Amino acid sequence: MEAENAVFTENLGRIYKIRGAKKNESKQLIALEGVNLSIRKGELFGLLGPNGAGKTTLIKILTTLLAPTSGKANVAGFDVYKEADEIRHHINMVSGGETSGYGLLTVKENLWMFSQFYGIDSKIANQRIKRLLEIVELSDRTNTKCAELSTGLRQKMNIIRGFLTDPEVLFLDEPTLGLDVGASRDVRKFIRTWIEEQPQRTVLLTTHYMVEADELCNRVAIINKGKVLACDTPTALKHTLRKDAIFNIEVNSEAPFSVDSLRKIAGVIRADKTEEDGFSRLEIVLKHESVLSSVIDEFHTLNLRIQNLQKREATLEDVFVALVGARMEEVEHAEFAED
Amino acid sequence: MQTMIGRASPRLIGLYREKSWLIFDVFFPMLTVIGYVMIYKAIGAPEDYVGFVVVGGAMTAFWMNILWSMSSQLYWEKETGNLPLYIASPAPMMGILLGMALGGMVGTFIRATGVILIGSLLFNVTYTIQNGFLLGIIFILSMISLYGLGMMTASLFLLFGREAWHLANLAQEPVFLVSGFYFPLKFLPFWVSAAASIIPLTLGLDGMRQLVFASGATLGFLDPKLEAIILAVLSVFFIVGAKLLLDHTEKLAIREGRITENRR
Amino acid sequence: MSSLTRKDLLSKDFLSIFRRSFKTSTWLGWKIESNWTDPFLFAVYSIIKPLSGAAIIVVMYSVIAQGNYDTPYFAFLYFGNAFFQYVGSVMTGVSWAIVDDREHYKTLKYMYVAPIQMPTYLLGRGMARILVGTLSVFITILGGILFLNVPFHFSEVNWLLFAVTFVLGIIALINMGLILAGVTLMLARHSDFVGDAVASSMFLFTGAIFPITSLPVVLQPIGYALPTTYWLELIRRALIGNVVDAFPTFAGFSNLQLLGILTAFALVLSIVSNRIFKACEHRAREQGLIDRVTNY
Numbered sequence: 001m002e003a004e005n006a007v008f009t010e011n012l013g014r015i016y017k018i019r020g021a022k023k024n025e026s027k028q029l030i031a032l033e034g035v036n037l038s039i040r041k042g043e044l045f046g047l048l049g050p051n052g053a054g055k056t057t058l059i060k061i062l063t064t065l066l067a068p069t070s071g072k073a074n075v076a077g078f079d080v081y082k083e084a085d086e087i088r089h090h091i092n093m094v095s096g097g098e099t100s101g102y103g104l105l106t107v108k109e110n111l112w113m114f115s116q117f118y119g120i121d122s123k124i125a126n127q128r129i130k131r132l133l134e135i136v137e138l139s140d141r142t143n144t145k146c147a148e149l150s151t152g153l154r155q156k157m158n159i160i161r162g163f164l165t166d167p168e169v170l171f172l173d174e175p176t177l178g179l180d181v182g183a184s185r186d187v188r189k190f191i192r193t194w195i196e197e198q199p200q201r202t203v204l205l206t207t208h209y210m211v212e213a214d215e216l217c218n219r220v221a222i223i224n225k226g227k228v229l230a231c232d233t234p235t236a237l238k239h240t241l242r243k244d245a246i247f248n249i250e251v252n253s254e255a256p257f258s259v260d261s262l263r264k265i266a267g268v269i270r271a272d273k274t275e276e277d278g279f280s281r282l283e284i285v286l287k288h289e290s291v292l293s294s295v296i297d298e299f300h301t302l303n304l305r306i307q308n309l310q311k312r313e314a315t316l317e318d319v320f321v322a323l324v325g326a327r328m329e330e331v332e333h334a335e336f337a338e339d
Numbered sequence: 340m341q342t343m344i345g346r347a348s349p350r351l352i353g354l355y356r357e358k359s360w361l362i363f364d365v366f367f368p369m370l371t372v373i374g375y376v377m378i379y380k381a382i383g384a385p386e387d388y389v390g391f392v393v394v395g396g397a398m399t400a401f402w403m404n405i406l407w408s409m410s411s412q413l414y415w416e417k418e419t420g421n422l423p424l425y426i427a428s429p430a431p432m433m434g435i436l437l438g439m440a441l442g443g444m445v446g447t448f449i450r451a452t453g454v455i456l457i458g459s460l461l462f463n464v465t466y467t468i469q470n471g472f473l474l475g476i477i478f479i480l481s482m483i484s485l486y487g488l489g490m491m492t493a494s495l496f497l498l499f500g501r502e503a504w505h506l507a508n509l510a511q512e513p514v515f516l517v518s519g520f521y522f523p524l525k526f527l528p529f530w531v532s533a534a535a536s537i538i539p540l541t542l543g544l545d546g547m548r549q550l551v552f553a554s555g556a557t558l559g560f561l562d563p564k565l566e567a568i569i570l571a572v573l574s575v576f577f578i579v580g581a582k583l584l585l586d587h588t589e590k591l592a593i594r595e596g597r598i599t600e601n602r603r
Numbered sequence: 604m605s606s607l608t609r610k611d612l613l614s615k616d617f618l619s620i621f622r623r624s625f626k627t628s629t630w631l632g633w634k635i636e637s638n639w640t641d642p643f644l645f646a647v648y649s650i651i652k653p654l655s656g657a658a659i660i661v662v663m664y665s666v667i668a669q670g671n672y673d674t675p676y677f678a679f680l681y682f683g684n685a686f687f688q689y690v691g692s693v694m695t696g697v698s699w700a701i702v703d704d705r706e707h708y709k710t711l712k713y714m715y716v717a718p719i720q721m722p723t724y725l726l727g728r729g730m731a732r733i734l735v736g737t738l739s740v741f742i743t744i745l746g747g748i749l750f751l752n753v754p755f756h757f758s759e760v761n762w763l764l765f766a767v768t769f770v771l772g773i774i775a776l777i778n779m780g781l782i783l784a785g786v787t788l789m790l791a792r793h794s795d796f797v798g799d800a801v802a803s804s805m806f807l808f809t810g811a812i813f814p815i816t817s818l819p820v821v822l823q824p825i826g827y828a829l830p831t832t833y834w835l836e837l838i839r840r841a842l843i844g845n846v847v848d849a850f851p852t853f854a855g856f857s858n859l860q861l862l863g864i865l866t867a868f869a870l871v872l873s874i875v876s877n878r879i880f881k882a883c884e885h886r887a888r889e890q891g892l893i894d895r896v897t898n899y
């Protein structure tokens with residue numbers, strides 16, 4: 001069973017002890033709780049959740065940087081706690097949104113050096129570096145000192161570092177964080193190509209971008225506050241909401257209004273409002289399409305004029321909201337406010 | 340002023356929370372002082388030389404504070420990505436730097452006092468203060484010009500980029516040598532001492548030693564009153580220099596945008 | 604994978620992993636230490652600091668002794684101070700990469716994830732500093748002989764004793780550096796001062812600049828517990844044998860006995876240091892310190 005899995009966790013948990021401002025005062029922060037995952041070889045597996053959900057903690061445990069406080073985890077058939085040295089032969093990782101690397105070495109030197117730590121023959125390493133640099137359009141910077149690269153380009157180099165060693169299991173922690181739209185698209189495309197090249201390659205990717213998880217991953221686990229809430233293919237996850245009818249409605253109104261009365265209508269699961277320039281955008285989730293007429297009746301009471309009405313398919317965002325009861329952004333803001 | 344307090348407070352809070360700094364900041368420099376005292380004892384130097392080392396050892400604290408907490412500070416702020424925030428804020432750069440130094444200065448002062456107290460008790464140093472007023476003037480002028488120098492070098496270090504760390508590192512032992520931290524300045528060749536006088540602590544230390552030790556006056560480099568005047572000139576020079584250089588750096592940062600980027 | 608094949612794999616790979624960890628990290632260490640400026644400035648920079656340190660001591664001495672350098676104490680002081688530079692350059696050399704990679708380059712976690720031997724990596728990263736340290740020790744001694752008439756007679760040097768002592772001492776220091784690296788790994792703050800702090804306290808207790816018998820009796824055991832004390836004594840005996848007679852701290856010990864003690868230190872440290880480092884690593888993993896950046 002475990003042998004077919006690239007990653008396998010059982011009841012995995014991690015608690016951080018945080019020293020308080022006062023002496024002897026310590027708080028406990030539960031970063032991960034009872035996580036059970038099995039990621040098959042060849043899978044591109046996504047971990048979707050807001051900032052602070054525990055994604056990075058999980059990656060750190062799986063890449064042997066952090067010890068779990070409970071449960072167990074296996075990567076490439078080895079125990080992360082007891083057989084860390086063995087695991088390191090089979091994995092690599094990339095953290096997005098940071099500027100790691102040796103600034104006084106050139107791009108090529110940085111990459112070559114890491115390939116040497118993995119015992120890759122210099123000639124093969126140089127070929128791979130050349131190819132990978134071409135793919136991410138960084139060839140013209142091959143001999144530029146890394147300190148002279150912009151943050152985005154530095155991150156591209158960092159991403160290449162991960163693929164360069166051709167790991168069995170590659171951990172990508174928010175790989176597109178901080179990249180511009182075009183670069184993100186290129187990176188996503190490359191990840192997809194890379195995993196399809198060889199059936200034994202596995203990628204565990206964390207992200208808080210819904211589209212990234214939806215477009216890219218074979219399976220997605222939705223994680224919040226250290227717990228895995230759901231785990232399935234993006235299609236299957238969205239399918240759980242198949243009975244719901246989701247509408248995007250743009251309305252005009254003379255005076256400010258509240259959506260509270262809409263929420264009280266029987267059969268309305270959710271009603272959210274965002275103010276746009278000159279109109280309000282409503283997102284309304286109904287138990288059944290037939291409830292729509294009651295909603296429109298309420299619009300009349302509120303003196304709202306419909307500009308545009310559109311029914312749309314469920315997204316992973318909707319799945320997240322259905323599971324957590326709030327949008328990912330709202331969860332992040334709430335966390336921020338707590339800090 | 341508000342800027343200063345704003346930047347000083349995190350450091351002071353940090354100081355309060357981290358008590359282990361005491362060990363690092365007083366105990367270890369104290370060991371160096373003891374080492375040098377033992378050398379003097381081994382060669383049978385007069386008692387006042389022990390006092391010279393203790394006072395010199397205490398003053399190293401200020402030099403280290405300038406080097407590591409002020410001169411390299413803008414450079415570190417750049418490395419950690421905070422620099423753009425400071426440049427963008429309406430607060431003047433000088434206020435921010437003074438704040439950093441002020442926060443560090445409290446710690447430095449405690450460290451220097453600690454070294455003097457422990458050293459004096461340990462080796463029974465006798466002080467004979469001759470002119471308390473002039474002593475105070477020299478100390479204050481040394482501090483003003485020293486921190487002026489610190490602010491000036493802060494922007495220089497920023498422009499030097501990665502070399503800043505190396506420059507700060509390089510400015511330790513050689514400065515301890517030419518500024519006479521552990522022996523009377525008089526024993527260096529005249530032109531070396533004169534050149535080293537550009538570093539405020541050189542004359543400050545020499546002046547203070549002359550005023551607190553019985554044999555100090557005979558081992559002094561220049562007349563303490565003259566030293567006070569030179570220190571006053573240095574204070575004006577460094578503070579005006581710092582203002583000009585910091586303004587220049589700020590402009591450069593905005594115009595070229597490169598300074599604010601992390602270049603490691 | 605069964606435990607047998609795993610073991611086989613590891614023993615077969617040990618040497619090749621050692622080689623690649625050491626080779627590549629030495630390359631990296633050299634680049635980092637030397638690449639920030641041109642070679643000439645780098646050389647000047649590398650020796651000016653230790654030379655100034657030595658000069659402070661020389662001036663202090665000459666102020667009191669009025670330029671008479673031809674005394675046993677000056678030779679004791681000069682050689683002790685010169686070779687003590689190794690303590691700093693080896694120990695901080697080996698442990699500094701932890702701070703540098705974790706705080707400045709943010710690469711420590713990637714090094715940890717890579718299949719390398721961390722102690723070997725650290726040694727490699729420190730090689731540049733050890734080499735530069737060697738250069739400055741050499742120049743300090745040469746300067747002393749040429750310009751200060753430090754009593755040194757080429758023909759009276761016991762080169763064999765020097766070579767054996769030197770190697771044993773460096774082994775001991777490398778392993779002490781590894782322990783220091785372990786401690787550094789566990790410290791999130793102040794970690795950049797630990798190396799200097801340890802070196803400066805050893806300066807006092809190890810008989811580098813004055814015989815440890817001058818220390819208060821209660822503090823002397825610290826000196827006897829440090830391998831560097833025996834190392835410096837043997838280095839002096841090998842290079843300036845006649846001078847040591849004036850300082851009878853170890854008069855009761857023959858060269859061979861002292862070598863025995865130093866060998867025992869080197870051996871025990873080699874075994875213990877790896878275990879301590881592993882234990883520290885373990886704690887750092889438990890507390891999540893491997894990639895913690897303090898922005899201090």
